[in-house]
Amino acid sequence: MTNVTTAATESGDEPTPPARRARGEQTRQLILETALRLFRERGYAETTMRAIAKEAGVAVGNAYYYFDSKEHLIQGFYDRNQADHRAASGPALAGSADFADRLRGVLHAGIDVNAPYHSFAATFFKSAAEPSSPLSPFSRESSPARDASIGLFRDVVEGSSAKIDPELRKELPELLWLGWMGVILFWVYDKSPDQRRTRRLIDGAVPLIDRLVALSRLRVLRPALRQILALIESVRRDD
Amino acid sequence: MTNVTTAATESGDEPTPPARRARGEQTRQLILETALRLFRERGYAETTMRAIAKEAGVAVGNAYYYFDSKEHLIQGFYDRNQADHRAASGPALAGSADFADRLRGVLHAGIDVNAPYHSFAATFFKSAAEPSSPLSPFSRESSPARDASIGLFRDVVEGSSAKIDPELRKELPELLWLGWMGVILFWVYDKSPDQRRTRRLIDGAVPLIDRLVALSRLRVLRPALRQILALIESVRRDD
DNA sequence: CGCCCTACTTGAACGCGTTCAAAGTTGTGC
DNA sequence: GCACAACTTTGAACGCGTTCAAGTAGGGCG
Numbered sequence: 001m002t003n004v005t006t007a008a009t010e011s012g013d014e015p016t017p018p019a020r021r022a023r024g025e026q027t028r029q030l031i032l033e034t035a036l037r038l039f040r041e042r043g044y045a046e047t048t049m050r051a052i053a054k055e056a057g058v059a060v061g062n063a064y065y066y067f068d069s070k071e072h073l074i075q076g077f078y079d080r081n082q083a084d085h086r087a088a089s090g091p092a093l094a095g096s097a098d099f100a101d102r103l104r105g106v107l108h109a110g111i112d113v114n115a116p117y118h119s120f121a122a123t124f125f126k127s128a129a130e131p132s133s134p135l136s137p138f139s140r141e142s143s144p145a146r147d148a149s150i151g152l153f154r155d156v157v158e159g160s161s162a163k164i165d166p167e168l169r170k171e172l173p174e175l176l177w178l179g180w181m182g183v184i185l186f187w188v189y190d191k192s193p194d195q196r197r198t199r200r201l202i203d204g205a206v207p208l209i210d211r212l213v214a215l216s217r218l219r220v221l222r223p224a225l226r227q228i229l230a231l232i233e234s235v236r237r238d239d
Numbered sequence: 240m241t242n243v244t245t246a247a248t249e250s251g252d253e254p255t256p257p258a259r260r261a262r263g264e265q266t267r268q269l270i271l272e273t274a275l276r277l278f279r280e281r282g283y284a285e286t287t288m289r290a291i292a293k294e295a296g297v298a299v300g301n302a303y304y305y306f307d308s309k310e311h312l313i314q315g316f317y318d319r320n321q322a323d324h325r326a327a328s329g330p331a332l333a334g335s336a337d338f339a340d341r342l343r344g345v346l347h348a349g350i351d352v353n354a355p356y357h358s359f360a361a362t363f364f365k366s367a368a369e370p371s372s373p374l375s376p377f378s379r380e381s382s383p384a385r386d387a388s389i390g391l392f393r394d395v396v397e398g399s400s401a402k403i404d405p406e407l408r409k410e411l412p413e414l415l416w417l418g419w420m421g422v423i424l425f426w427v428y429d430k431s432p433d434q435r436r437t438r439r440l441i442d443g444a445v446p447l448i449d450r451l452v453a454l455s456r457l458r459v460l461r462p463a464l465r466q467i468l469a470l471i472e473s474v475r476r477d478d
Numbered sequence: 479c480g481c482c483c484t485a486c487t488t489g490a491a492c493g494c495g496t497t498c499a500a501a502g503t504t505g506t507g508c
Numbered sequence: 509g510c511a512c513a514a515c516t517t518t519g520a521a522c523g524c525g526t527t528c529a530a531g532t533a534g535g536g537c538g
Contacts, residue, residue, distance in 0.1 A: 122369065122370050122371070123371075125369065126368045129367075131364075131430075138428060191370075201474045204470035205470065231439075231444065234439050236436075
């Protein structure tokens, strides 16, 4: 774990906050790094806040000064993972203009990136499932990571040579992201060696999606497509 | 099968114990009833094991004699809910032979039954999301409730006049159950008044499913259907 | 320099889910 | 009746996440 924060803390001119003390930010990073390391080494449930504090050389209360709860520490994991996913998707997005290739590449890259955390991800996944939790992929707190992820699928669509119905094209990135959440859900439950069932799911589903997307321009299917898009729209309304 | 887990599990087919002592079963029911009542009144997280014990007039430890954990109390909720769902589906299943009507009726009945528990269901949903949890809808412990639920959707299919591709017909109950899990997932996250977005989702999705199922018999779509069924099969393999 | 203000830090304490050794209760065989 | 074993019940105690009143420190201003 390389300390990425030094550069930021050394500069004496921070933009938004009063640039007076960067000491706190150092402690914050220290606690976060320590926590993520222990999560990886021992698992989430087995890592106590007391252990994190002790290992980081601070008091328990100090961790709560920087993080609202133990769960909030995972948000850092999310953010880093999202960045890794984009990086790992680079080759696939640069290598082909074929929609199916691009989608398959990004999905497999996502699984690659998450693979080392399979067992540990499963245990903290339960936190993410609670709708009111800030860790939920649908929560306001997760929206930066979510938007970044949707952006990744926007790149899949926009960089592809596929001819797509314009109305569908608009919705497709978010729909693909939703599908990706489904894949992650499947992956979390996947106990097969190397999660190969998830790989098969991706390889099998991508051609189907590809064909479905291509069919979206057929005039015969226009009413059906419209109906689906209308359903999505009507379901999205309200709050 | 190997029912060695706790002394608390149903002793229905165990050979050894003399069936004389049913006194424990009374206490077990008392604790369960009290717990579910308090969950409904105060919510899951806000109901403490101490409060359940006090309200039931027993010691905390006694609750743990019959239930491995606070989460295990929810299994009772599951079972009852499943029975209620079937009962509430009666009219819809008796009233029409139209596939869409039957499916819509069963789905709405399921939401009706769960509605009183919406806020509390959301908090216990996080337990269900953990793959290793016995509360997971895919777990071995949940298989009785799961099988019963799949059976409900089998009734939807078998009692309907819809003409369905025979291969699809075989898989359809389980697929509909999976879809039902998706609806529940959506419902848990649905914060609109009376969860009306979930109602709209059902009303919008049912005709689409109905049409899709009807199309399954078209010869042109046979290869596509085969491909989908093959994907399901290939993903199901392994463990 | 010295004082203040505020960002930061502390650790005891709280209530929680859970455990467990001990005690109580009850049916059965002698 | 008695003793024994199995079943049931108890509540103090443990370790956890979390809170909070109290303390510390270091830059800015007089």
